[in-house]
Amino acid sequence: MDIIISNADSRPIYEQIYAQIKDGIVAGDLKEGELLPSIRTLAKDLRVSVITTKRAYDELEKGGYVHTVPAKGCYVAERNPALVREEYLLRIEEHLREVARLAPPCGLTEDDILEMLRLMNQGNQGEEK
């Protein structure tokens, strides 16, 4: 598992850790039932405060991504399809917002964009064959 902490990132460190573990879980890189490093181990490995990693794990637990077994550790929770779908929808929305922002200066209409998407999908299918 890669966790990269950047000072240039305006998000607080716990949020950076939370987001990267969450992404790993959503993408399936971290498998259901996998044991995550303990709060203390992760803090010392990343050289951040124990409070920071505790907060990241708390957020993950709140979001239903992990569950904690007392005295054992923190495990990746069962993949919840609804949760994954919601996460993906959120990201699609973000990208679409960016598309909507960039399209007018380029003189692209909604139809142009739909056409682009259609072509892109055809291209992808072509590659897969």
Added chain:
Amino acid sequence: MSGLENAIVVKDLCKSYPGFSLRDVSFSLPAGSILGLVGENGAGKSTTIKLLMDAIHPDAGTIQVLGTDTRDPAFSRLKEKVGVVLDEAYFPEVLTAQNVEQVMKNTYTNWNGETYHRYLEKFRLPDNKIFKNFSRGMRMKLAIAVALSHDPELLVLDEATGGLDPMVREEILDIFNEFTREESHSILLSSHIVSDLEKVCDYIAFLHNGRLLFCEEKDRLLEEYAIVRLRRSELEALESTAVVGKKVTDYGAEVLVKRGGVPASFAREHLTLEDIILFLAKGEDNA
């Protein structure tokens, strides 16, 4: 001593000398964490540490270290569980690291020679060179090796990284990081090198003129405050309740604000602990 909630609890501590007084200092160090004591020279850091070790006695207030009151006769036995490093390393000049071990073996019932030699090797300290010929970095590393070799649960260090080069400091901070992998291990260290403390500490306590201005989670401090740089004409637009301190020059203004009091787009700049401390100390002096 496992299951202890706090390694150190200080309550309403007061100590006066002619020309200096430590007033109503209260803080605690949760077990398993690292607390950094920051403050300018003469702020009261060393006085606090001496009080913690019962080397001097408080005029008022109480101190518990590893669950025992420092004025309790039982505390002297408990001192074995505390590794102490003071800013002046203090071994007799003619002793070698080898000799130091002989002395320590007779001092501490829990002396662990294996650990000691592992640290000597790790720190690349010679066995047979006399202390007089050690550099400041070597002296400090020897003191830390000794402190870690009698199986302590708490390390107390006064300016342990002062006067050392960045490589050695980094090496020492790494040791602190490793030491606290154990849940029952805690560290209190004082320094005026704020960036060192920012690297390793979970909590920061800030002493200024003998008073404790805050003792807070490091993360929370960095999150709560923000630095805003703007034109002087824009200063008025800031809510005065959000402003903690400001520095105005002929070319613009630099303002320490509470993040909650300004629009999020304002407070983008990366902030260090040092910024917070400098602004707060200055604000306090002007108050």
